Amino acid sequence: MTKDLANGEPWTPARSAALYQIDGWGEPYFSVNAQGHVQVRPDPRLDRHIDLFDLVEDLKARGLALPLLIRFSDILADRIRRLNEAFSKAISDYNYSGVYRGVFPVKVNQQRHVVEEIVEFGRPWNYGLEAGSKPELLIALAASQEPGALIICNGYKDEKYIETAILAKGFDKTVVIVLERIEELDIAFAAADKLGIRPVLGVRAKLTAKGIGRWADSAGDRAKFGLTATEIVEVIDRLQARDMLDCLQLLHFHIGSQISSIRPIKTALREATHIFVELCRMGAPVKYLDVGGGLAVDYDGSKTDFHASRNYDIHEYAADVVGAIQEACKDANLEPPTIVSESGRAIVAHQSVLVFEVVGTSEVPVAEAIAPTPTANKVLRDMYEAWQNATPQNVQEAWHDAAQAKEEAFTLFKLGYLSMRERAEAERLFWACCGKFLRFVRGMKQVPEELQDLERIMASIYYCNFSVFQSAPDSWAIDQLFPIMPIHRLSEEPVGRGTIADLTCDSDGAIDKFIDVQDVKTVLELHPFDPTQNYFLGLFLNGAYQEILGDLHNLFGDTNAVHVQLGREGYHVAHVVKGDSITEVLHYVQYNPEMMVESVRRQAERALRNGQITLPQVRLLMRHYEDSLDAYTYLGDDD
Ligand SMILES: *Cc1c(COP(=O)(O)O)cnc(C)c1O
Secondary structure, eight states: OOBOTTTOOBOOHHHHHHHTTHHHHHTTTEEEOTTSOEEEOSSTTSOOOEEHHHHHHHHHHTTOOSSEEEEEHHHHHHHHHHHHHHHHHHHHHTTOSSOBOOEEEGGGOOOHHHHHHHHHHHGGGTOEEEESSHHHHHHHHHHOOSTTOEEEEOSOOOHHHHHHHHHGGGGTOEEEEEESSTHHHHHHHHHHHHHTOOOEEEEEBOOSSOOOGGGGGGSSTTOSSSBOHHHHHHHHHHHHHTTOGGGEEEEEOOOOSOBOOHHHHHHHHHHHHHHHHHHHHTTOOOOEEEOOSOBOOOSSSOOSSSTTSOSSOHHHHHHHHHHHHHHHHHHHTOOOOEEEOOOOHHHHSTTEEEEEEEEEEEOOOOOOOOOOOTTSOHHHHHHHHHHHHOOTTTHHHHHHHHHHHHHHHHHHHHTTSSOHHHHHHHHHHHHHHHHHHHHHHHTOSSOOHHHHTHHHHTOEEEEESSOHHHHOHHHHHSOOOOOEEESSOTTSOOOEEEEEEOSSSOTTSEEOOEEOSSSEESSEEEOOOOTTSOOEEEEOSOOSSHHHHOOOGGGOOOOEEEEEEEOSSSEEEEEEEOOOBHHHHHHHTTOOHHHHHHHHHHHHHHHHHTTSSOHHHHHHHHHHHHHHHHSBSSOOSOO
16 A cells, blocks of 8 residues: 555555546446455346456456457346336336337447347347347347347338348247338338238337437437428328328337436427327327437446436436326326337446556656756746746746746747757756646645646656557547546555557547546546556446447457356356457458568568578568468557
């Protein structure tokens, strides 16, 4: 244990837990143990923990290099159980006479092992699948084995998509084709005529009620998806004219993802239940009401309606859904429908963790200020004075003086009045000022706004062995926050302040926004990096959307992934999915590695003939070239 520099009290794992808010976002799966490691409790019903640091060491010993995506199958099972139990409870609390039948939207994580586990763990609840495209329908049809399981078909559809869905009805599955556009009705009619099978149809209603935040435009009058009231009436009339109104069995809506506040969910439910009642009144035997996705994940643990959080929990959500539908049916004297929801993020976000290592740091060069000579340029003497005179009481004034002197120094340099050496001295003095001011600022209760930036200016850069574009694309694309913290050394005070830079040659390949109870932090508390010791960071709650949105920027490929399951004792590794090799990523961009080897060999031979390279050098070059083709795309120490 180390002493806290600020007040002399010992630093403890509990203080790390509080600092990284792990109880807020990690409960009940992630916590900090007495060794100062992150520990995982994959099945919260059992008092069994896996030490994440030990697990990573163990996986490394099996030859699995970092960055490594670890999936905990038992967490996935627990998420499915929680959602279904929340609806069961709400159904019994409200004495609702219908049932709940959830479906998993395949687009949120299409990985075969994940989808197969979802089908397996969902069996007790008849949990189904939702497809948003033709390829996803193919996955859903192959993966869902349960007779009677629901398959909901969303997304834009062509003839093949619709015919396949209609034909699969013959497999004892309920395959519902949800009309997203009025044009799909014509395709459905044509397919039904051609095949002589009556389809099960649904309509996606375009609600006026909007979601909140990033995906607010998934609903509303100008939304990309769904049918307007006029179009829904047209569907009813046209179905009736063909004596097919009995085919319309489902009403669907989806107001967007990560709905952080319960209010828009309630508003949407009110509108959707009205539409449901109206559909029934017009004679459509709608027996499924599908409330879409949107159930949010508390990424920052703040339990607020901030975009990275949510101000409600799964029980409140289920109760509001069941309650709203119950009330509408009671008022209209209707048979309660089967409730369907399409929660994706809330099912798969928690099950995976990306672990990667720090490979180096870059720090702001802070040293004590050295007094300039009496004849030095005035700007240097001013800057030194700002440093010398700064006290905790006048730090804001000292900051103004130092900042002004710095600006002057650069102007003088540009005009040729300051030499390169003098400019360098000005820079050193400025960093010395910032270092001293920051010490004062950290002791303040209320930090003036202009001084709040000092932490960021003085932050170290922690270079890490991973790619933001591959493993956390939403952090780059939409500023999504994921909890990030060291997975060990948590009994030691993290005295460093840093931002994270990845391996790509892209300045966007960085993370400089971190979860905080208040808003966001621009620097993360980290430990001083010792190049002779491993330093592992975890990026948590990244199981939803990140894998498939991840791209090959700089040709960093898929990471290694493992599925870890609790065994009777300890755990076992159920699946290992090796990450891409360099050969594989080269194939994606149409290179032929054999021809590349040939080309390099020819050039090496020519250089050898011309005496520009020696034979041992040729041999070494070719060995590196060929070995690299088989290697992992990330930095590695063992191959
Ligand atoms: C994306 C999507 C979902 C999943 O949303 P989450 O917010 O991940 O629960 C569900 N239904 C439809 C139609 C979707 O497009």
